[in-house]
Amino acid sequence: MLKSIILPVACCLVLAPDTTLAQCAGSGSNLVAPYASNSSNKGVMFNITATNTVTIFCFDANLPALSIGGYEIYYRSGTYVGSETNAAGWTLLGSAGSILSIGLNEETPLTIPVNLIMTAGQTYGFYITASNPILSTGLLTTSNAGYGTINSNADISILGGAGITYPFGTVTANRSFNGTVRYAPGVVLPVTFKDFNASSMNQFALLEWRMESEANTNFYSIERSSDGTNWEEIIITEASEGDGSSAHLYQEIDYNPQEGINYYRLSQTDNDGNRVDLQTVSWKKVTDFSEGELNAFPNPGKEVVRIFANSAELKELQVFNAMGQNISENIEIRNYNGYSELHFGQSKPGLVIVKAKTLSKRLMIE
Structure with a gap:
């Protein structure tokens, strides 16, 4: 394995120090958008507004009974209203290949790390959607009378809601998110993660991730999966030898990707051995390489x-x-x-x- 390239970059995601919290295991603070479904959609958009600074770890959602499918989570700074069909206005937080529903009107964990800092007064739009073409019903929702507050506490509010066909397609207004927002008050760790991307380099996968700061980080690991459920560790990269306060870009290559869709999960391990999953992305192996690239x-x-x-x-x-x-x-x-x-x-x-x-x-x- 070649040594990672480490380059300065500009940065906005912050890691949680506790793996249990970051993996949506049910501990920590939470706010529930009621599991009171009377409708369903492929995906749903909604807003979260922070009253105090919080770190959003992950979501649970109301999934159709006996279903199993792939899901994606996107976010944008500011409200989702007006950007429902504008794919360019959203950032993919991650995807998971096979999420099994716990049951109707139950809290099914979405195994997609969010790890997003929201400062007091800030609003983010979120888009949670099933990605399987054959899974026509991805999320259960609740019909409502219009944009409003679904639930709130001293830290955050969940607002609005619209059903969306995949991806960024037909909008069905007045559909509330059924789910649980898992978070912690404040900024939980001075390690800030920007993004993780997979792109084609011939028939290989170029894997890049950006860190704005990385104090107390020992190494990063990348796992690969063909179904989003069974994972194999393929790359370990040592963290930068700097003081941990500057931004860095890391690059690695998977020289042996599988045919079809590959899921890549990036994790960070600190000097105490604590691990946090940062983000999962998907990439499809390219077999017809362009003549015009070097x-x-x-x-x-x-x-x-x-x-x-x-x-x-x-x-x-x-x-x-x-x-x-x-x-x-x-x-x-x-x-x-x-x-x-x-x-x-x-x-x-x-x-x-x-x-x-x-x-x-x-x-x-x-």
Whole structure:
């Protein structure tokens, strides 16, 4: 496994120190939007407004009896009203492949970590939805008379509600969320998580996550699953050696993804051995790689850099220095299925240009 790239970034999610709380096991503070279903929808949007600063850990929801399906949770800063069909206005918090309903009008935990800080006076919109095309009824809801407060306590209020077809489709107004918001008052840990993404790099998965701060963090781990239920740990990455107060970007590659949909779950383990699941994302393996892409990982690089492109492009790989001189003979080039490795050894050429058959890429060697 290549060492992770760690780069400064801008940041908004904060981790909970207690794994039990972060996994929706039922402890900690909570507020219930009544489980009093008389309607159903594929998904539901609603608002949460914070009276005091809180950390939202996760949700339970009212799922159809005897159902099992995949679910996704999105959020946006500000109200959902006016953005019901605007997918670009929402951020995916995570997904889970197979959630089994506990029963009608019961609290079924959604195994998707939220770990979101809300400051006093702030409103966030949330969108919880079934993602399975065959699961026509994803969430049970309650018909209401219009936008209003569903329930509230001294810390937060649950407001509004609209049924939504997947994804960000037809809107059915006046449908209240049935569920439990699990949270803790205040900011629970000075470790701030921004996002976790999976994207294609040839037929491999590029996994990236951003931390705004990471005091008391030992390492991160990534697990992979084909169904969102059975997990296999595939990557362990040491935390930055900095003081823990600065932002970092981490990158890793899954070189052996499974055919079809892959679920990736990112976790953080602190120096005391406590683990928190941060976010789960899904990614589909790409088998038809574009002719027009040339990617390098890591970049900046050190002794070894991997180049990803179509196999026809990789057959004619050359490396030039900043003066335009061909330095390929000084670099060991190893070819594999779907990528090539450039071994620079102890040389530090600085900026180089990697040229394939028709493509090129700037690469910094430190």
